[in-house]
């Protein structure tokens with residue numbers, strides 16, 4: 037059978053070889069040393085679309101998916117409602133089969149929607165400027181820390197112990213790559229004056245809200261930048277980083293219209309104060325005019341970027357997560373001012389309902405008595421792994437086992453996707469321990 | 470035209486783009502007011518207005534489904550539609566990255582098998598799927614180089630060599646890993662200048678990163694000698710594997726002497742580019758670097774799959790385990806092509822590129838007149854002499870409904886035009902492109918004004934980049950309408 041993806045016919049091939057002036061396709065590979073030119077490859081026998089769809093559907097069926105299971109797991113990847121508008125826009129192949137918009141006149145769709153994305157991120161975070169997006173929250177945080185070192189000409193970054201441990205690891209990998217250092221600090225302790233920035237997460241990894249104004253002040257007192265890692269859904273009801281003194285705000289944009297997808301693709305949101313614009317990593321789209329004076333959009337400030345500046349670029353990032361940024365823009369525009377607030381409030385009230393009912397159970401208690409959004413830590417009477425097994429058998433994916441950090445503790449997450457019925461069922465199963 | 474406004478223009482208080490459920494639990498007390506947000510200034514639009522706005526914008530875009538997209542170095546091949554459907558299956562799209570391993574065995578199996586396939590395709594020893602894009606894979610590869618030398622107590626190696634034709638991410642990634650840069654020249658044939666390499670390759674060099682075929686679309690016939698020289702002098706050899714489409718299913722990086730290679734699944738393995746991502750940039754290594762791979766990998770023990778961390782891993786470089794959604798599509802691609810199919814891919818890609826080269830050679834200057842691989846780099850030198858620049862040629866192509874090639878890269882070719890047709894284009898499409906390029910070459914001689922003023926048929930004409938950079942307008946602002 038001919039391949040649907042190789043449209044040349046045998047006759048085409050013969051004509052083309054004749055035009056090139058060679059007798060066979062093999063001759064075109066003669067620059068490659070003979071002894072490495074004929075490698076053997078052991079791969080499975082090829083299958084048709086029909087056969088593979090069947091096989092891969094079965095493989096997908098081996099996974100417990102969140103359409104069939106109630107889910108109380110968050111910790112950096114969140115299941116939220118995705119309105120159908122998102123899928124129908126990002127499913128337009130004019131968007132998803134385009135490259136990075138190097139040819140602006142043929143890419144106004146990508147460019148204008150990116151400008152919308154940047155604007156919406158600024159509105160949401162209260163920050164002055166945003167780039168077009170980065171890989172994920174962890175790399176955005178790492179690049180923010182490095183940017184702070186470049187701006188302050190200091191070589192150490194301070195990260196709160198309450199930041200997601202994986203984000204801390206990634207920041208560590210990046211700063212050590214540049215031969216800079218990282219210090220993990222308790223937020224109550226003093227900040228040494230050689231730190232380039234203080235990185236704090238809001239709400240933090242354990243779910244509760246930090247006193248961001250005070251931490252910002254502490255960073256600014258020593259001339260360091262304050263980097264806030266935020267949760268974009270929480271900004272539907274909580275104070276945005278631009279209002280508590282953040283110099284850089286980063287977030288994972290996955291919850292904004294992107295499925296959990298086993299952890300990727302995510303989206304690194306990166307926004308900062310305007311004065312740091314020229315040190316910012318990543319692509320930036322700007323509005324301008326064409327030769328006839330009509331408005332249009334281009335990638336701008338490109339002298340920060342690797343393809344112009346090479347080793348003096350602010351980052352090595354090239355391909356990023358443009359389609360996820362488009363999804364985030366459509367999501368924010370679909371929900372809008374009222375919708376995002378409502379979703380945030382649904383999360384808040386449902387999470388508090390769940391927390392209250394669990395705290396009333398014998399043997400369970402909330403680890404912290406601080407305000408929280410949609411995640412909270414619960415101390416359990418037995419090992420969380422044991423509870424999670426029981427939950428799973430009853431169709432529920434339980435919280436994250438954080439007993440490595442806090443004895444017998446579990447980090448639970450409740451979103452608007454969780455119905456009262458699901459929460460009540462969770463509580464009933466917990467009661468059994 | 471509808472796209473000349475932005476969201477705030479169609480926003481009206483009280484509108485919304487979807488319906489949402491009411492609260493089904495008793496409300497809790499709100500937290501202290503100083504934690505709360507006063508105003509959320511987002512647009513308010515109805516679903517129909519929202520859809521029309523974004524669909525109007527989609528029509529201003531050019532994708533592979535629109536037409537020929539010969540953007541050199543980017544491998545803009547067709548993206549099979551059913552691969553999209555696979556990635557959207559609930560069992561792949563709706564699974565949480567921190568679910569217990571037993572509940573995601575299917576996903577782990579897919580990742581494990583993809584690791585194995587990529588290891589086999591590159592002729593390496595092991596693969597990490599974590600890197601999110603090509604540059605991220607380069608970053609992972611170079612961190613491993615650093616860790617490898619440090620682990621052996623060799624502290625002097627603080628430099629990365631790369632060629633003057635290399636992609637901008639190569640030097641930028643090296644700097645992100647704390648290395649200094651050394652540049653190796655290309656010779657008049659477009660190959661590595663062996664004298665330049667000889668003199669640069671000292672005991673301070675940690676690795677040479679060498680794209681193969683090079684970004685000139687040429688295979689360096691001295692590849693094996695280069696590899697030998699680098700290793701003899703204690704360095705490692707890294708590949709920017711962005712150009713794998715040239716010898717997919719035919720040549721293995723491992724057999725060329727490479728110690729690591731980063732792949733671009735969003736190029737070679739047919740996953741769509743998304744207008745600038747999501748990508749996926751797995752890094753494959755020889756045995757000497759396997760212990761340093763970015764964490765986590767998937768391993769198989771008996772019939773069970775699980776995440777593990779290599780013994781001396783460079784650590785975490787991303788939130789979770791990579792862009793799984795992209796992996797699903799690349800997996801489907803490999804399984805549908807098989808070994809023989811992948812070999813046909815590179816054969817057709819190279820055939821198409823050489824056909825374009827021969828047919829366009831009479832009209833555009835070909836700086837390296839020899840057999841090319843999957844792409845061919847012309848120079849607009851001849852047209853430049855007439856006052857027409859490569860940018861004019863590119864913009865004029867847009868009037869023909871064709872996407873231009875990559876322009877002004879690689880930097881070592883004056884007025885570069887880098888054309889990569891890929892294997893998914895037919896001779897018919899190539900012939901139409903050739904005709905357009907011929908007419909443009911003729912216009913450059915006889916009617917240059919039509920090139921200088923191009924494009925004429927696009928939604929906007931040439932845009933003012935200088936103004937964009939001088940007075941950055943990077944967002945709209947929206948003041949709330951004062952409606953509570």
Ligand SMILES: Cc1ncc(COP(=O)(O)O)c(C=O)c1O
Nearest residue numbers: 354355542602603604636638711
């Ligand atoms: C030769 C080469 N190397 C590296 C890259 C970087 O890959 P990515 O954009 O996926 O980061 C590209 C793509 O732009 C490329 O063409």
